[in-house]
Amino acid sequence: MASSADITLHLADEAQRDRAKMRLYVLFQSAGWGGFLVLQAWTTIAVPEHEEKWGLGTELAVIFMSFAAALLLTHFLRPLMARWKWKELGWRFLLPRLVAMAFAASAVWYAFVGLWIHGVVGLPWNTKYSVPLVLTMEVFYGAILFFCWLCLYFFYHVFDRLNRSEVERFQLMTSVKEAELRALKSQVNPHFIFNSLNSLRALIDEDPARARQAVTQLANLLRYSLRSGQLETVPFEEELGIVNDYLALEQVRHEERLRLRLDVAPEALKLPIPPMLLQTLVENAVKYGISPRPEGGEIAIVARNSGGVLTIQVSNPGVISREEPAGSTGLGLNNAAERLRLIFGERATLRLRADAPERVVAEAVIPLPSHS
Amino acid sequence: MKALLIDDERLARNELRRLLAAFPEIQVAGEAAHARQARERMAALRPDLLFLDVQMPGETGMELLESLEPPVPQVIFTTAYDEFAVKAFELNALDYLLKPVDPSRLAAAIGRLRGAKGPSRQKAPGPGRLAAGDKVFVREGERCWFVEVGQIRLLESEGNYTRVHFDDVQPQLFRSLNAMEERLDPKFFFRANRRQIINIAWIAGIEPWFSSGLLVQLKGGAKVELSRRQAHEFRERMSL
Numbered sequence: 001m002a003s004s005a006d007i008t009l010h011l012a013d014e015a016q017r018d019r020a021k022m023r024l025y026v027l028f029q030s031a032g033w034g035g036f037l038v039l040q041a042w043t044t045i046a047v048p049e050h051e052e053k054w055g056l057g058t059e060l061a062v063i064f065m066s067f068a069a070a071l072l073l074t075h076f077l078r079p080l081m082a083r084w085k086w087k088e089l090g091w092r093f094l095l096p097r098l099v100a101m102a103f104a105a106s107a108v109w110y111a112f113v114g115l116w117i118h119g120v121v122g123l124p125w126n127t128k129y130s131v132p133l134v135l136t137m138e139v140f141y142g143a144i145l146f147f148c149w150l151c152l153y154f155f156y157h158v159f160d161r162l163n164r165s166e167v168e169r170f171q172l173m174t175s176v177k178e179a180e181l182r183a184l185k186s187q188v189n190p191h192f193i194f195n196s197l198n199s200l201r202a203l204i205d206e207d208p209a210r211a212r213q214a215v216t217q218l219a220n221l222l223r224y225s226l227r228s229g230q231l232e233t234v235p236f237e238e239e240l241g242i243v244n245d246y247l248a249l250e251q252v253r254h255e256e257r258l259r260l261r262l263d264v265a266p267e268a269l270k271l272p273i274p275p276m277l278l279q280t281l282v283e284n285a286v287k288y289g290i291s292p293r294p295e296g297g298e299i300a301i302v303a304r305n306s307g308g309v310l311t312i313q314v315s316n317p318g319v320i321s322r323e324e325p326a327g328s329t330g331l332g333l334n335n336a337a338e339r340l341r342l343i344f345g346e347r348a349t350l351r352l353r354a355d356a357p358e359r360v361v362a363e364a365v366i367p368l369p370s371h372s
Numbered sequence: 373m374k375a376l377l378i379d380d381e382r383l384a385r386n387e388l389r390r391l392l393a394a395f396p397e398i399q400v401a402g403e404a405a406h407a408r409q410a411r412e413r414m415a416a417l418r419p420d421l422l423f424l425d426v427q428m429p430g431e432t433g434m435e436l437l438e439s440l441e442p443p444v445p446q447v448i449f450t451t452a453y454d455e456f457a458v459k460a461f462e463l464n465a466l467d468y469l470l471k472p473v474d475p476s477r478l479a480a481a482i483g484r485l486r487g488a489k490g491p492s493r494q495k496a497p498g499p500g501r502l503a504a505g506d507k508v509f510v511r512e513g514e515r516c517w518f519v520e521v522g523q524i525r526l527l528e529s530e531g532n533y534t535r536v537h538f539d540d541v542q543p544q545l546f547r548s549l550n551a552m553e554e555r556l557d558p559k560f561f562f563r564a565n566r567r568q569i570i571n572i573a574w575i576a577g578i579e580p581w582f583s584s585g586l587l588v589q590l591k592g593g594a595k596v597e598l599s600r601r602q603a604h605e606f607r608e609r610m611s612l
Contacts, residue, residue: 038391191427194452195381202387253381294380294406294429 021160028156029071032149037067044366054123062123066113070142073109074149077101087157098150099143106142109136176342189283192250193222199253214252217245232343236303236310237269239278243301246279250286255294258286268305271314273366274343280336281314281362289316289360308368315361320354333362340364373485376419378436379450380428384471385425386451388423391473395482407431408487411439419445421485426451434511437475438546442555443506444518448481497557504560510536512543522560525574525590527552529567537594562606564588564596572610 042064044104045056054062081087081101086094114135117123127134196218203211224242228234251258278301285299297317337350347367355361375398377385385403392398401417404410406428413419422445424433437444451466467481497503504522511517519538527538529549536545545552553563564570574591581587586598586606598606 190453195384196469198387198452198473199381199383201472202383202390205390206383206386252383255382291427292429294408296429 028152029075032152033067033074036145037064038326058123061302062113062117065116066109069342070109070145073105074146077105077150078153080157087154087161094154098147098154102143102150104146105146108138109142109146110138113354157247170259173207192283193218195253199249203252209265210252214249217248220245221249225276225279231275233272234275235269236264236271236273236278236312239273239275240264240301243278243282246282247286247299250290254286254290254296257293258290259296259298261298261300264301264303265305268303268310271305271310271366271368273310273364274339277336277340277364278312278314280332281312281364284332284362285314285316285360293317295371305368310366310368312364312366313361315355317358318360320352320360336364340366373397373421374399374417374419375421375423376410376413376417376445377403378407378433379403379423380405380424380430380449381425384425384450388473391475391478391491394475398482407433407436407439410436411522414440414445421446421448423448423450425449434516437509437516438511440509442508442521442547443502444509446485447509448485453553487579497559500555501557502555504557508536508545510543510545512541515541515543517541517543521556521574522571525571525592526594526596527556527561527569537592540592549558561610564598564602564606568596570596 041060044063046061086097089097118125125131135310196214200211200214200218201216221242247258247260251260282299282301289299290296300313300315302311302313302315333350333352340348340350344366348365350362350364352362375392377388377400380403381386382401385405389400389403392400398421401419402413402526404413407430410422414422424447426433426435427451428436435448440610447467450471450473451468452471467484469477469481502508502521504520506521507518508521508524509516517538519536523538524536527545527549528535528537528542530544532548534545534547534549534552535542549567549569553561553569556569559604560572561569562572570590571586575588576591577589579587579589581597581603582602584603586603588596588598590596
């Protein structure tokens with residue numbers, strides 16, 4: 001389904017989105033912590049409550065350092081949480097972890113800041129409260145801060161994931177529509193139509209009764225082919241009828257060069273298949289098995305219903321060639337395989353393989369809908 | 373004019389035969405269902421005109437034309453729906469009919485044939501030799517040409533094939549240079565060296581070259597070297 005161009009486009013998309021996410025992250029981090037920093041600095045300047053403090057300059061430097069440390073700390077929390085795969089946890093498992101993480105981060109933060117300003121720089125202890133009390137208060141305060149940060153971070157990711165799955169759903173819908181469109185386009189083979197009309201013209205003089213019949217058959221085929229775009233499935237029987245019309249028209253053209261063998265289990269007749277599936281297989285068989293051979297050959301249609309699957313085989317003389325003639329790649333078969341997969345899921349397959357020497361089989365395997 | 377109908381469908385041949393009944397100057401001499409049969413019938417019937425289906429089992433119409441010993445007869449292609457082929461024809465003004473055939477379109481195609489000079493009307497320059505107006509069929513990928521022998525400036529050997537220079541293209545011909553030399557009119561075509569044959573009518577200039585050789589410049593720009601021996605022969609030929 002995805003051509004290499006699609007994939008490249010998709011990767012470019014992904015890279016662009018990653019860059020946008022990175023920008024958003026940097027913006028949030030700097031605005032958040034920066035905002036806090038400004039607020040704290042402003043409070044310190046506006047409300048000088050403790051005379052015994054270190055002085056405004058030092059005070060501001062300490063605040064700035066604390067917030068820089070907090071920013072770095074949260075920045076390095078991300079790879080840690082990514083490694084622990086927290087983004088994939090449900091909220092019930094995530095919440096206790098976030099609380100614990102907030103406290104741990106706060107403790108680390110405060111230990112680092114405290115050690116630095118009191119231990120390394122050697123600023124005096126400047127409050128009248130006891131050390132354990134201040135420590136507990138500060139760690140709580142920090143934990144609340146980090147908890148808020150974590151919540152924001154995970155909210156964003158939950159939102160992003162929702163958004164993303166929505167986008168993916170839309171992409172899937174579009175690709176289904178595209179497949180339908182492509183299928184529609186490939187249904188009427190113009191070469192066949194014009195060749196048939198040409199034969200019909202000759203037949204009008206030669207065998208008027210047969211000519212009248214051929215007009216009806218061509219009309220049936222065209223009507224079915226136009227209508228099939230709107231249907232998801234049709235009974236196998238209905239499609240087989242159309243394929244018979246199609247083969248009758250091909251026999252008008254190829255005469256004794258096209259021989260036919262039909263072996264269809266009666267219980268397969270009512271089963272649903274994607275419209276134009278059998279038709280595509282048979283058309284392919286005529287194109288590669290009959291048209292290129294001056295002596296023609298036999299096309300066999302075999303259908304079986306066993307083990308909960310419908311198996312349809314269409315075989316023709318020939319060998320599978322890696323290089324198809326230019327302009328006639330296996331597009332028809334690829335489309336058919338894709339539609340089969342879209343409608344019946346991954347268990348439905350369509351394969352082309354060599355059977356006996358000089359014989360090619362296209363085999364469609366369709367799982368049956370359970371008890372319907 | 374003797375015509376051969378080549379199409380893998382009997383009904384298509386019948387239909388064309390019926391349409392051609394309205395043109396007394398076209399005499400349908402025979403039919404063929406595929407390329408091999410067509411070669412046999414052509415050898416026996418010597419038709420002046422082919423109605424040739426592009427898509428056929430085994431060899432395509434193009435492959436059949438490529439395999440024919442020149443000169444090729446006049447050809448009108450028939451095709452049901454083949455964008456590629458139709459495009460290739462339009463580029464080279466070859467005639468084609470779309471199936472089902474429109475009788476007025478057929479009349480126009482036959483009208484054009486009357487204007488064109490057929491290969492049989494020209495006197496052959498010698499037994500088995502091609503006249504200047506005779507046509508050879510050449511192909512390069514999807515494009516194909518019927519080129520008049522007189523329009524060819526230069527033929528170059530490329531293994532078993534020959535590269536043919538005319539107009540502004542140089543497609544490959546399905547014949548060896550030696551085989552072509554035997555078919556070309558020695559009055560016009562001169563073997564310049566082991567690899568090249570030039571058309572004397574297309575010479576633009578001649579210069580003396582190393583060790584009494586010659587350098588011949590052709591219209592269209594190609595330059596061809598003649599060895600001393602070939603130059604000597606060339607001078608003798610030109611003085612005649």
